[in-house]
Amino acid sequence: MLRIAVPNKGSLSGPAGEMLHEAGYQQRKASKELVLVDPDNEVEFFYLRPRDIAIYVSSGRLDIGITGRDLLLDSGARAEELLPLGFARSTFHYAAKPGTISSAEDLSGLTVATSYEGLVAKHLADKGIDASVVHLDGAVETAIELGVAQVIADVVETGTSLRNAGLEVVGEPILQSEAVVIRRTGADPDTPKVQQFLRRLQGVLVARSYVMMDYDIRAEHLEEAVALTPGLESPTISPLHDQGWVAVRSMVRTTEAQRIMDDLYELGARAILTTGIHACRL
Ligand SMILES: Nc1ncnc2c1ncn2[C@@H]1O[C@H](COP(=O)(O)OP(=O)(O)OP(=O)(O)O)[C@@H](O)[C@H]1O
Numbered sequence: 429m430l431r432i433a434v435p436n437k438g439s440l441s442g443p444a445g446e447m448l449h450e451a452g453y454q455q456r457k458a459s460k461e462l463v464l465v466d467p468d469n470e471v472e473f474f475y476l477r478p479r480d481i482a483i484y485v486s487s488g489r490l491d492i493g494i495t496g497r498d499l500l501l502d503s504g505a506r507a508e509e510l511l512p513l514g515f516a517r518s519t520f521h522y523a524a525k526p527g528t529i530s531s532a533e534d535l536s537g538l539t540v541a542t543s544y545e546g547l548v549a550k551h552l553a554d555k556g557i558d559a560s561v562v563h564l565d566g567a568v569e570t571a572i573e574l575g576v577a578q579v580i581a582d583v584v585e586t587g588t589s590l591r592n593a594g595l596e597v598v599g600e601p602i603l604q605s606e607a608v609v610i611r612r613t614g615a616d617p618d619t620p621k622v623q624q625f626l627r628r629l630q631g632v633l634v635a636r637s638y639v640m641m642d643y644d645i646r647a648e649h650l651e652e653a654v655a656l657t658p659g660l661e662s663p664t665i666s667p668l669h670d671q672g673w674v675a676v677r678s679m680v681r682t683t684e685a686q687r688i689m690d691d692l693y694e695l696g697a698r699a700i701l702t703t704g705i706h707a708c709r710l
């Protein structure tokens with residue numbers, strides 16, 4: 429049985445469960461379930477606090493886990509990224525009252541409040557900045573108003589929380605984060621069960637970001653059309669009963685599909701269709 433750590437709460441939990449479900453795994457029905465065995469797929473899911481996942485995985489008790497890159501680095505655990513998953517995207521920033529600080533170098537002698545003490549302490553040490561760090565569990569934006577710190581370091585997504593607290597980001601981002609699959613540093617990279625798990629998730633990522641496009645085009649315009657829809661490997665070309673026409677089938681990025689359909693139409697393509705991809709293995 430492959431033993432997998434999954435976030436049980438917070439921003440990572442819902443999207444991680446959805447992705448695993450799309451990849452064909454059973455998922456828990458109630459948010460209080462802590463362990464779920466999926467015998468058909470020979471995996472066991474452990475629903476753990478996102479912050480603890482890297483620690484469990486680094487201990488070797490669990491084979492792999494889903495967590496945030498920022499949480500992985502903050503933990504300092506001996507675990508490494510295998511696959512970025514594209515959700516819970518955020519940026520980690522210093523922030524302060526407007527006009528007080530203009531760069532990370534100005535933090536010297538100040539106090540930084542954060543839930544990511546490990547990450548911040550390392551960033552300050554790497555830059556040779558001598559600042560104090562105070563750990564808070566959450567809602568750190570309020571720490572400046574209440575006088576606990578002059579600066580915070582926190583996750584920023586839309587920036588709404590910072591704006592509402594009358595704060596602005598300071599300096600360059602410390603880190604770009606997203607959900608990632610992790611395993612213990614130095615674990616065997618070729619375990620077939622782990623490879624199969626990663627292929628399934630990669631299949632979900634591709635299915636989410638590509639559509640299948642079909643169209644008919646006169647043979648003399650085929651090369652120009654194929655240049656617009658080169659596909660991942662190479663498009664499938666089939667003859668049509670009507671002499672001089674061919675049918676083309678190719679995967680295109682969902683975000684580019686409408687523009688490509690416009691360009692194909694201009695080129696003389698007709699019966700241009702896109703269909704969603706439910707699942708795939710590349
Ligand atoms: N508003 C957000 N948008 C995108 N990602 C976020 C957001 N808030 C937190 N994250 C990401 O979620 C992970 C944090 O997990 P955590 O469970 O602490 O999330 P949370 O939503 O802050 O939960 P909690 O309710 O415990 O504060 C990190 O990887 C972080 O970058």
Ligand SMILES: O=P(O)(O)OC[C@H]1O[C@H](OP(=O)(O)OP(=O)(O)O)[C@H](O)[C@@H]1O
Pocket residue numbers: 565566567568569582583584585586587588589590
């Ligand atoms: O830029 P935004 O879109 O506003 O998102 C960022 C906010 O979201 C998270 O807070 P959360 O709701 O998890 O509360 P917490 O601070 O208590 O963790 C994070 O800690 C920021 O406060």
Ligand SMILES: [Mg+2]
Pocket residue numbers: 438566
């Ligand atoms: Mg939070």
